[in-house]
Amino acid sequence: MTKTKLPILSSFFIVYIISRLMSILGIKQRPSLPNLLCPYLSSKLSLDKPSLAMASTDFGNLVHKIPAAVFHPSSVQDIVSLLKYTYSHPLPFKIAARGRGHSCRGQAMVECGVVINMPSLSSTKPKLNINNGIDCDYYCKNNGGLNDNNGNVNVNVNGNGNDRIRVSQDPTLGFYYADVGGEQLWIDVLHATLGHGGGFAPVSWTDYLYLSVGGTLSNAGISGQSFRYGPQISNVYELDVVTGKGELFTCSKKKNSELFDAVLGGLGQFGIITRARIKLEAAPKRVKWVRMLYDDFATFTRDQEHLISLHGNYQELININDGLNYVEGTIIMQQADPNNWRSSFFTSNDQARITSLDVPSGILYFLEVAKFYYDHYDDAYMDKELEKELKGLNYIPEYIFTKEVSLVEFLNRVRKGELELHSKGLWEVPHPWLNIFIPKSQIQEFYHVIPNIIAKDNTDLAGPVLFYPLNRNKWDDKMSAVTPDEDVFYTLGLLHSSGFDDWEKLERKNEEILKYCDKNGIKIKQYLPHYTTKEDWVTHFGSKKWSIFQQRKTLFDPKMILSPGQNIFNN
Numbered sequence: 001m002t003k004t005k006l007p008i009l010s011s012f013f014i015v016y017i018i019s020r021l022m023s024i025l026g027i028k029q030r031p032s033l034p035n036l037l038c039p040y041l042s043s044k045l046s047l048d049k050p051s052l053a054m055a056s057t058d059f060g061n062l063v064h065k066i067p068a069a070v071f072h073p074s075s076v077q078d079i080v081s082l083l084k085y086t087y088s089h090p091l092p093f094k095i096a097a098r099g100r101g102h103s104c105r106g107q108a109m110v111e112c113g114v115v116i117n118m119p120s121l122s123s124t125k126p127k128l129n130i131n132n133g134i135d136c137d138y139y140c141k142n143n144g145g146l147n148d149n150n151g152n153v154n155v156n157v158n159g160n161g162n163d164r165i166r167v168s169q170d171p172t173l174g175f176y177y178a179d180v181g182g183e184q185l186w187i188d189v190l191h192a193t194l195g196h197g198g199g200f201a202p203v204s205w206t207d208y209l210y211l212s213v214g215g216t217l218s219n220a221g222i223s224g225q226s227f228r229y230g231p232q233i234s235n236v237y238e239l240d241v242v243t244g245k246g247e248l249f250t251c252s253k254k255k256n257s258e259l260f261d262a263v264l265g266g267l268g269q270f271g272i273i274t275r276a277r278i279k280l281e282a283a284p285k286r287v288k289w290v291r292m293l294y295d296d297f298a299t300f301t302r303d304q305e306h307l308i309s310l311h312g313n314y315q316e317l318i319n320i321n322d323g324l325n326y327v328e329g330t331i332i333m334q335q336a337d338p339n340n341w342r343s344s345f346f347t348s349n350d351q352a353r354i355t356s357l358d359v360p361s362g363i364l365y366f367l368e369v370a371k372f373y374y375d376h377y378d379d380a381y382m383d384k385e386l387e388k389e390l391k392g393l394n395y396i397p398e399y400i401f402t403k404e405v406s407l408v409e410f411l412n413r414v415r416k417g418e419l420e421l422h423s424k425g426l427w428e429v430p431h432p433w434l435n436i437f438i439p440k441s442q443i444q445e446f447y448h449v450i451p452n453i454i455a456k457d458n459t460d461l462a463g464p465v466l467f468y469p470l471n472r473n474k475w476d477d478k479m480s481a482v483t484p485d486e487d488v489f490y491t492l493g494l495l496h497s498s499g500f501d502d503w504e505k506l507e508r509k510n511e512e513i514l515k516y517c518d519k520n521g522i523k524i525k526q527y528l529p530h531y532t533t534k535e536d537w538v539t540h541f542g543s544k545k546w547s548i549f550q551q552r553k554t555l556f557d558p559k560m561i562l563s564p565g566q567n568i569f570n571n
Contacts, residue, residue, distance in 0.1 A: 041081055045114075046070045055098060055115035061430040062503065063106030065565065067113055068093065072120040076240070076248065076274045079116060083272075084246030086114075086561055094564045097272045099183060099212025104433045105530040107267070108215075109565040116272070118183035118212060122164050165189055167196040167280070176200050176280040177237055182214030182273035189213065189278065190411060199283040201407065203229040207342060207466075208414045214273035219528055220265050220481045222470070222491060224326035224368065227308040230474030233264040233481060235279040241271035244557025248274075262552040265481025267529075268563030269549075270556040284325075284372035287410040288386050289403045291345060292367045292395035293354065297447050300365040303393045304329055304469050305440070305488060307369065311389075324389050326370035331465040333455060334359045338366070341417030342464045342495075350401055357396075363455055365467075367395065370410060430503035431463075432496050434510040435527040440469065440488040442522045453512050454494070462506055466493035480549060482525050482541055491527060530567070537568055 037045070046052075051070040073079050086092040094113035101108065109115065164181035165188060178193050178200075186202075187209035193200045205223045206216055217239075221232025229235060238252040241263050249271075251260040262270040294300040304327060311323035332338055338346050338354050346354070354364070371386055386402070421427040438446050454465060469490050475483055483489060494513075496506045517524045531537050538546045553560070553569060560569045 037085060038081075041071075041078070041085065044072050044074070044078060046072060054101075055117070056109060058101045058103045058106060058108060059431055060104030060106070060433070061428065061500075062104065062432060062507075063109065063565075065106055065109040065111040067096075067110050067115045069114050071114050071116045073116060073118075074120060076121070076242070079242050079272060079274065080246055080248050082114070082116070082246075083242055083244065083561070087244065087246050087559060092559050092561050094570075095561050096563055096565055097182075097214065097268060099215040100185065100210060102208075102211050102215065103565075104431050104528065105565075107528075107530070107563065107565045111564075113564065118214065118272075121181055121183045121274075165192040167193055167200065178202070178278045178280055180213050180276050180278055182212065182217075182276060184213050185210055186213060186216070187412060187415075190408065193280055194283055194408070200280040201283040202232075202235060202278050203281050204232045204235045205411055206232070208418075209412055210415070210418075213276050213278075217264055217273055217276060218266060218268045220475075222527070224328035224370070224468065226474065227327050227469065227471050228311055228323070228325060228474075231481070233479055234474055234476060236264060236276055237279060238275075238277035239263060239273055240275035241273055243271040244559065244561045252277075258552065259556060261476070261478045262480055262556060264476075264479040266552075267480070267566050267568065269480075269566065269568060270552055271562070282374060284374050284407055285376055286373045286382070287325075287405050287407055288371045288373070288382060289345075289405055289410055290369050290371075290386070290390070291401045292369075292390075292393060293357075293399035294365040294367060294395055295357070295359045295361070295363075297363075297365065297450065298444070299394050300329065300367060301443055301469070301490075303367055303395070306392070307367075308469050308471055308488070321372075321374055321385070323371075324369050325372045326368075327468060328368045328466060329468040330366040330368060331450060331454070331467050332364050332366065334362045334364055338364075340464050341414065341421055343413040344416060345403065345413075346401065354399070361451060363451060367393070372407070426497065430498045430500060432498060432503050432506045432510060433528070434492075434494040434496075434513065436492050436513075436517075437470075437484050437525045437527055438490045438492060438517075439484040439486040439523055440490065441486060443490060445520060446517070446522055449513050449516055453509060453516065463495040463497045464493070466491065466495065480545075480552075482529075482545065484523055484525055532567055532571055534571060537571075 047069050052066055055070045056064050056066045071078075071082055073082075083095065086095060094110045095116060096108050096110040096113065097116045097118055098108045099118050103109075164184055166179045167176065168179065169176050176196075178189060180189055186205065190201060190209060193202065204221065204225050206221050207223050216232050217236065238250065238255075239260060240248065240250050241259055242248050243259070249256050249259055251257065251263070253260060259270065263273060294303075307324060307327050311327075330342075334357060335355055338351055357364070369390070371389055373382055373385075377385075382404075390400075418427060467490060469488050470483075472483055472487050472489060475481065494510065496503075498506050514524075516522075526540065529540055531540060541549055564570045
């Protein structure tokens with residue numbers, strides 16, 4: 001990617017003189033980029049049209065905001081220096097960290113500010129290294145290098161390629177973990193950890209693995225494993241975070257815990273995650289992957305709740321082989337192709353059987369589960385164990401479908417569909433997604449939404465519709481992520497795709513769902529939230545949690561520099 005290099009010294013002094021004159025006259029101005037940055041930081045900026053275009057769009061393709069520049073850090077210290085610089089200025093420019101651009105509503109964009117291209121941390125050999133003490137130019141020489149005000153940084157925050165994913169074992173307690181750069185993709189974490197020793201892996205995932213670690217941890221990171229292991233934010237031991245003040249801290253539940261809890265699920269409001277220490281466990285050898293078909297919503301949800309109640313406390317299970325490891329659900333139209341871009345699970349014969357069913361409502365439900373096997377068992381044993389886990393479920397007789405796959409095949413199930421859509425030009429289209437959490441006690445009231453809004457006037461849905469329950473006791477309420485205040489809640493994921501000329505129709509459907517819930521007192525919470533008013537954000541967090549959220553913002557990003565695209569403090 002082209003970097004624009006300007007005649008730094010001459011332009012710096014010219015702008016400096018103008019700035020001084022304007023200051024004397026009492027005229028405030030915003031900093032000019034890159035002229036006011038030091039030479040080293042200025043060399044990291046791109047202002048060319050392709051770079052700005054990349055940073056002004058995302059997966060959603062609904063919001064477009066053009067930044068002033070894109071910053072390409074080659075070390076964590078580059079990010080520290082940039083944040084320190086803007087924080088020290090009387091009129092700081094806004095900053096957004098961009099991982100892989102998978103946001104849907106412009107959350108990682110910043111108009112007329114600076115977008116940090118986080119993948120650059122892995123693509124360029126870093127200049128600085130804490131361990132060898134190599135010095136830096138200009139800014140670092142004058143601002144204390146890599147040490148924050150409290151001397152908290154004592155880890156290697158640099159690296160190139162695999163150096164940004166390191167698997168280690170705790171010398172005292174013996175458990176394994178991975179230190180992972182915030183810019184790393186979860187698919188790369190999977191491959192790196194599987195290749196260590198006998199094979200290890202994180203326990204909690206998202207359905208799609210080509211997302212950055214820092215990105216999912218800034219939201220929560222959920223999938224079918226979350227009922228048992230919790231969201232990804234519940235499986236982090238430690239973080240390195242650069243705050244809105246340009247201070248670099250190592251934090252955990254025992255050290256700088258306020259920052260740790262703030263950042264996890266914090267929507268990028270308190271700091272930029274540059275390293276996460278992720279919990280690992282032994283990786284399974286094989287996976288039994290099952291889908292069961294239902295034509296009744298009440299039966300479908302009752303069986304889902306039964307499964308997560310049996311297998312939700314894996315610490316209490318006798319051994320690692322006990323219980324299910326994954327529970328999700330999907331809503332489909334009867335005449336629609338039961339396969340979609342999330343996974344091509346069914347054979348052509350299976351698809352024909354499913355679409356030939358006579359279902360009065362025209363709506364079907366798939367209960368999807370997986371069981372992991374950690375040893376090389378024979379097929380008879382694996383089938384017997386699986387049958388035991390599924391005993392008592394009330395799916396349509398004979399409509400149970402089973403596959404045996406590797407862990408990578410199972411976790412990376414979305415990739416094949418993504419590549420097919422890419423080849424047809426259908427991946428880079430608008431995605432007006434809606435993700436909400438619904439209290440279990442109000443699920444039957446919410447059911448009205450499925451036939452009367454989601455499925456209305458549709459012979460096919462505009463994308464996968466996910467629907468499955470989660471256990472609230474797997475979440476930490478001290479963290480910033482928000483859930484309904486019930487022991488069990490459901491997640492609904494409307495993963496719409498559309499053309500560039502008809503996405504507003506799907507957006508109106510999303511709004512209709514939200515209005516229905518509001519009118520009928522269904523106390524939903526948005527996951528991956530997007531609001532435009534302070535009042536909506538206060539309602540989302542609740543008064544108590546909003547007060548804590550505000551206090552943390554004042555503590556870690558008092559000038560409101562970070563992640564303005566969320567529209568929380570700058571709406």
